[in-house]
């Protein structure tokens with residue numbers, strides 16, 4: 001079974017990235033083989049739709065769960081439609097997140113946890 | 126001649142200048158392209174005679190024909206479609222995100238199964254009318270709608286090339302502004318002599334250079350702030366065509382929805398001077 005964790009870096013010791021669509025990296029972890037693959041997220045360059053693209057990527061990787069800090073409505077719609085469980089409020093390192101997930105520490109989100117475009121940092125002043 | 130009036134940020138007096146310029150000239154057509162917050166009509170008080178609802182096409186997927194090939198998602202430059210393959214736990218489906226869709230039609234053109242048809246989604250309306258001899262058109266974007274450029278284009282389609290056209294552009298330097306000022310013969314940038322004003326002016330000037338639209342500056346609320354806007358314009362050789370001093374009376378008139386020229390008729394001459402300077406610097410005298 002494959003799970004996707006949003007991560008600031010490319011190793012299992014990296015901190016979990018709290019954003020989904022605009023995270024730095026995705027870690028795809030295979031719970032059967034204990035192997036993982038890190039992939040940089042190109043989503044930060046999109047003006048809009050980063051969450052949709054990230055969701056689409058998770059779907060195409062065949063993951064069954066996503067562990068992250070927050071997920072917006074667009075990404076949630078993609079993930080939920082694909083039957084992927086979304087776990088929000090996850091923090092610590094990627095390794096800890098995976099442990100927590102295995103121990104049933106997190107509860108699957110039933111709705112997006114943040115509003116549209118929350119991962120976009122807009123500086124106004 | 127099309128003159129757009131723009132500003133790197135809101136609240137600089139862009140609408141004040143556009144409205145008063147229009148009133149001072151009289152025989153013009155006014156297009157309010159600030160479709161998220163159109164407010165020129167408050168000052169111009171046109172008699173609206175026509176209203177049209179504006180739709181953008183969005184794809185509708187006939188899933189009985191769709192093979193979930195993913196082509197539509199690939200060609201969509203705006204990330205407005207997600208395709209979930211038929212083998213995942215949720216089964217196949219195509220998700221359309223209408224608020225991201227620009228209605229470009231690429232998905233339906235490229236769909237190999239002809240599974241996509243376009244349906245209309247209302248984004249707002251274009252209203253038009255007259256005030257004395259002045260033509261007036263504005264767009265009103267539906268509340269919560271993000272897709273303003275197609276509506277702005279609809280407002281601009283009504284431009285009468287036989288007349289002097291004044292466009293009140295939305296504030297900022299993003300897509301809607303570019304849509305509004307594109308194709309103008311000249312753009313007047315309204316700014317305030319403050320550090321924030323300067324910052325936004327620099328960005329807006331960069332945008333207009335990119336678009337190759339001749340432009341100049343009008344300083345509103347002259348006398349507040351510092352001299353940095355003047356220094357910048359002098360250094361960049363950007364002409365300052367008008368200065369409106371800070372005045373409580375003008376600000377008060379604005380808040381009552383009264384145009385400054387109806388309170389101070391002598392201002393009309395200054396706005397007509399502004400127009401002749403615009404014609405001179407834009408080379409269309």
Ligand code: SF4
Nearest residue numbers: 191192194195197236
């Ligand atoms: S391109 Fe057409 S057939 Fe392919 S996924 Fe999109 S709608 Fe379905």
Ligand code: SF4
Nearest residue numbers: 201226227229230232
């Ligand atoms: S019409 Fe264009 S923007 Fe809209 S979904 Fe299709 S390809 Fe994307």
